[in-house]
Amino acid sequence: MNFHFSKEQEALRDRVVAFCAAHCPTEGEARRDRHPAYPAELHQAMATAGILGHCLPAAYDGGGGGTVDLCVINEEVARHSTSASNILFVNGICGALIGLAGSEEQKQRYVRGIAGGGVRFAFALTEPGAGSDAAAIQLGAVRDTDGYLLNGTKLYTTGAADADFILTAARTATEGKASRGTSLLIVPRQSAGLTITPLDKIAGNDVASCRIEYRDVRVARDACLGGENQGWSFLMLGGGLERLTVAASCVGLARAAFEEALAYVNTREQFGQPVARFQAIQHQLADMATRIEAMRLLTYSAAWKIAQGLPAIKEVSMAKVFAAEGVNEIVMNGMRLLGAKAYLNETPMQRRMRESLLALYAGGTCEIQRNVIARSLGL
Numbered sequence: 001m002n003f004h005f006s007k008e009q010e011a012l013r014d015r016v017v018a019f020c021a022a023h024c025p026t027e028g029e030a031r032r033d034r035h036p037a038y039p040a041e042l043h044q045a046m047a048t049a050g051i052l053g054h055c056l057p058a059a060y061d062g063g064g065g066g067t068v069d070l071c072v073i074n075e076e077v078a079r080h081s082t083s084a085s086n087i088l089f090v091n092g093i094c095g096a097l098i099g100l101a102g103s104e105e106q107k108q109r110y111v112r113g114i115a116g117g118g119v120r121f122a123f124a125l126t127e128p129g130a131g132s133d134a135a136a137i138q139l140g141a142v143r144d145t146d147g148y149l150l151n152g153t154k155l156y157t158t159g160a161a162d163a164d165f166i167l168t169a170a171r172t173a174t175e176g177k178a179s180r181g182t183s184l185l186i187v188p189r190q191s192a193g194l195t196i197t198p199l200d201k202i203a204g205n206d207v208a209s210c211r212i213e214y215r216d217v218r219v220a221r222d223a224c225l226g227g228e229n230q231g232w233s234f235l236m237l238g239g240g241l242e243r244l245t246v247a248a249s250c251v252g253l254a255r256a257a258f259e260e261a262l263a264y265v266n267t268r269e270q271f272g273q274p275v276a277r278f279q280a281i282q283h284q285l286a287d288m289a290t291r292i293e294a295m296r297l298l299t300y301s302a303a304w305k306i307a308q309g310l311p312a313i314k315e316v317s318m319a320k321v322f323a324a325e326g327v328n329e330i331v332m333n334g335m336r337l338l339g340a341k342a343y344l345n346e347t348p349m350q351r352r353m354r355e356s357l358l359a360l361y362a363g364g365t366c367e368i369q370r371n372v373i374a375r376s377l378g379l
């Protein structure tokens, strides 16, 4: 057994840490939290530094990185910047799906575009009536002479308002199971008939999550990714990558909260000494550090299993649910350790608390992860 990262993975981590130190200052995060606007410069800088494309296929300007690299990048990015984390998340999933399912022409255009930063994507699966039950999607794509006509509504599509394309899951066969009648369609954001409305979130409004109305939106036949009615299996693969990515991001965000709390208790003095000297405080920090270590181990062992080609559906869900609940617990502890200071908007902890809540839903809720784990136990 070997729990060490390779030299290349260590170098990758150093590169991402250096990038974040240069491009993701805490003040920038706080500014975007208060005055949200799409961080286009940060997006382009991530592409130029090879971070956005690192886990996309090397044949299309990506770095060819695997699932462990994916976790290394997402952990470090989330430790510094939720804006960067959200950009990486949606573009990474879309790029991975196009890399897996796309035609040569689609890969040349879109995977290269995502890696280079010139093409931005958003991923639209969830609908008003289809959240955890993704198979209930209703948005329809009807074949006509030279393409598809789309009608329906998507909800929470992150990055849609500033994307060039929206990778849209649609029913192309209305009869029968969604698993046999779902297609993935690449819809240009500027398409006639598309209305995109940003939703007012409690955090992360710079990368807006949107409601999208599709009214007679026409796309060409070659907008279909991976074949008509073949989208479901790719959605399942994408879902696994999403969960792993969320788990790694939780580790990074939890570390940020832990570091903020540790620094504070070492400097804040009460009763004539730093509060870090009180054993009650030390125990809280010991528990937080232990939880983070366990979150990391579950996440990276799931990533390692996937990289070895081993089945890891259960392990990915275990990592995701443990990390999502873990980061929320750790940030809430951070709120306590900072005392009243945590309650002020000038302190990053309160932003981290709002940001950490997303992990409870993104990539599927904790209840859904437990359902997956229970199923794998034969229940």
Ligand SMILES: Cc1cc2nc3c(=O)[nH]c(=O)nc-3n(C[C@H](O)[C@H](O)[C@H](O)COP(=O)(O)OP(=O)(O)OC[C@H]3O[C@@H](n4cnc5c(N)ncnc54)[C@H](O)[C@@H]3O)c2cc1C
Pocket (backbone or CB within 6 Å): 090, 123, 124, 125, 126, 130, 131, 132, 133, 155, 156, 157, 158, 159, 201, 209, 358, 361, 362, 363, 364, 365, 366, 367, 368, 371
């Ligand atoms: C900020 C944000 C960004 C998002 N970005 C995107 C995006 O870019 N693209 C996209 O497609 N989606 C996105 N989503 C949607 C996200 O994937 C969904 O929120 C998630 O799948 C859960 O769906 P829901 O919110 O409709 O909850 P629901 O499915 O309505 O669930 C409500 C509650 O019931 C529970 N529940 C539901 N079914 C079961 C069950 N079978 N067993 C036990 N409990 C159950 C849930 O766990 C939850 O507690 C985003 C969401 C948020 C908040």
